[in-house]
Amino acid sequence: MKTRAAVCTGLNEPWKVEEVDIADPGPHEVRVQMAYAGMCHSDEHLRTGDMSAPKEVLEVFGVDSMFPMIGGHEGAGVVVEVGPDVESLAVGDHVAASFIPACGRCHWCASGRQYLCDLGMMILAGPMMSDMQWRYSLDGQHVNRMTQLGTFSEFVLANEASLVKVSPHVSLKAAALISCGISTGFGSAVDRANVRPGETVVVIGCGGVGSGAIQGARLAGARQIIAVDPLPFKVESAKKIGATHGAASILEANLILPELTEGRMADVVILTPGVLTGDLVAPAMALASKDGRVVATAIAPFDQDEVKLNLFNFSMFNQALLGTVFGSASPRVQIPNLLRLYEAGLLQIDDLITREYTLDEVQTGYDDLAEGSNIRGVVKFDL
Numbered sequence: 001m002k003t004r005a006a007v008c009t010g011l012n013e014p015w016k017v018e019e020v021d022i023a024d025p026g027p028h029e030v031r032v033q034m035a036y037a038g039m040c041h042s043d044e045h046l047r048t049g050d051m052s053a054p055k056e057v058l059e060v061f062g063v064d065s066m067f068p069m070i071g072g073h074e075g076a077g078v079v080v081e082v083g084p085d086v087e088s089l090a091v092g093d094h095v096a097a098s099f100i101p102a103c104g105r106c107h108w109c110a111s112g113r114q115y116l117c118d119l120g121m122m123i124l125a126g127p128m129m130s131d132m133q134w135r136y137s138l139d140g141q142h143v144n145r146m147t148q149l150g151t152f153s154e155f156v157l158a159n160e161a162s163l164v165k166v167s168p169h170v171s172l173k174a175a176a177l178i179s180c181g182i183s184t185g186f187g188s189a190v191d192r193a194n195v196r197p198g199e200t201v202v203v204i205g206c207g208g209v210g211s212g213a214i215q216g217a218r219l220a221g222a223r224q225i226i227a228v229d230p231l232p233f234k235v236e237s238a239k240k241i242g243a244t245h246g247a248a249s250i251l252e253a254n255l256i257l258p259e260l261t262e263g264r265m266a267d268v269v270i271l272t273p274g275v276l277t278g279d280l281v282a283p284a285m286a287l288a289s290k291d292g293r294v295v296a297t298a299i300a301p302f303d304q305d306e307v308k309l310n311l312f313n314f315s316m317f318n319q320a321l322l323g324t325v326f327g328s329a330s331p332r333v334q335i336p337n338l339l340r341l342y343e344a345g346l347l348q349i350d351d352l353i354t355r356e357y358t359l360d361e362v363q364t365g366y367d368d369l370a371e372g373s374n375i376r377g378v379v380k381f382d383l
């Protein structure tokens with residue numbers, strides 16, 4: 001079949017809608033008609049080259065580039081066709097995309113850590129993870145898809161491992177945002193940092209992921225949440241969803257924390273700026289108390305390997321620096337759970353969507369994100 005999809009053809013090339021051919025579903029694959037796709041910053045990392053598959057991985061797949069690639073990994077829709085051997089989904093099921101596949105069988109899935117599923121090695125470059133065959137093409141050329149998904153497309157062909165079944169009654173718009181950004185931020189606070197009642201939490205960067213972290217910290221019982229963002233309207237939005245204080249920079253947060261914490265500083269610091277760089281780590285650690293936990297959630301350019309950190313203070317203050325993927329929670333547990341919180345009115349999603357875009361406006365949406373006018377943009381499809 002043919003579908004319209006937003007494709008990036010090379011580094012720093014804009015998202016442009018093309019008519020792409022998709023073959024029939026292979027083993028364990030289903031076709032999904034998309035309802036909504038969220039515009040997470042990670043797709044921008046892909047376009048700018050921050051997120052790049054290593055050369056050795058590309059060689060395994062017999063390609064020399066990740067492009068052309070259909071963007072998008074946040075999203076939700078309805079299953080319209082199932083291929084052979086599909087066990088978990090049927091036509092008509094409502095699903096949320098999961099950028100981390102969850103096979104359920106590998107060591108990591110079986111031990112309750114689906115966010116580390118071994119199939120994750122397949123998500124940046126290459127053919128379908130089901131059978132290593134290509135099923136997307138454009139003018140006869142193979143087409144890759146962001147994290148085996150490519151949700152900026154009217155129809156998506158994906159392995160059932162990359163899809164999480166959700167209740168048919170839930171909002172697919174909310175499910176789209178929960179499918180990556182909100183879950184990742186929420187888990188960064190709740191599952192990775194293990195925020196406890198009464199703690200002080202700093203969230204650096206108040207976009208989609210940061211908004212999940214703020215709400216995770218609030219629901220975990222944080223006494224104070226300091227939202228840091230250079231954009232005043234994002235700090236204001238953060239205060240509506242649970243932040244108790246705002247700051248325009250890490251330095252400003254550093255100045256207000258001593259008074260808020262009787263000089264102890266923050267129990268937890270969560271790094272969710274658009275791009276993580278090594279120079280942000282030391283200032284973030286300086287916001288943390290003795291025994292403080294700092295979570296690095298944002299994605300750094302793939303070749304970023306320099307971090308300046310005072311190792312004497314690090315060990316003598318008993319601090320922890322923690323990485324996280326998908327907020328260290330299992331997508332099949334976290335996505336339905338956060339949807340239930342949303343339905344109960346305890347998790348705010350609607351006000352985080354600054355604007356809805358058409359598929360043709362994906363690049364406009366990312367331009368708006370870069371110039372700072374979006375908390376989250378969402379692509380709305382005609383479903």
Ligand SMILES: NC(=O)c1ccc[n+]([C@@H]2O[C@H](COP(=O)([O-])OP(=O)(O)OC[C@H]3O[C@@H](n4cnc5c(N)ncnc54)[C@H](O)[C@@H]3O)[C@@H](O)[C@H]2O)c1
Pocket residue numbers: 039040041042043045180181184204205206207208209210228229230231234249250272273274275276296297298299300324325326327369372375
């Ligand atoms: N670890 C994971 O599994 C995972 C999953 C999803 C997204 N991410 C990453 O999380 C990051 C955030 O994603 P997003 O979609 O929320 O991005 P976003 O661009 O929507 O939001 C980032 C926010 O950070 C602010 N900011 C930038 N520099 C800052 C600084 N120095 N101090 C304070 N605030 C700053 C920006 O103004 C913006 O509001 C990205 O790097 C994204 O790729 C990681």
Ligand SMILES: [Zn+2]
Pocket residue numbers: 040041042073074099180181
């Ligand atoms: Zn994402």
Ligand SMILES: [Zn+2]
Pocket residue numbers: 101102103104105106107108109110114116117118119
């Ligand atoms: Zn697995």
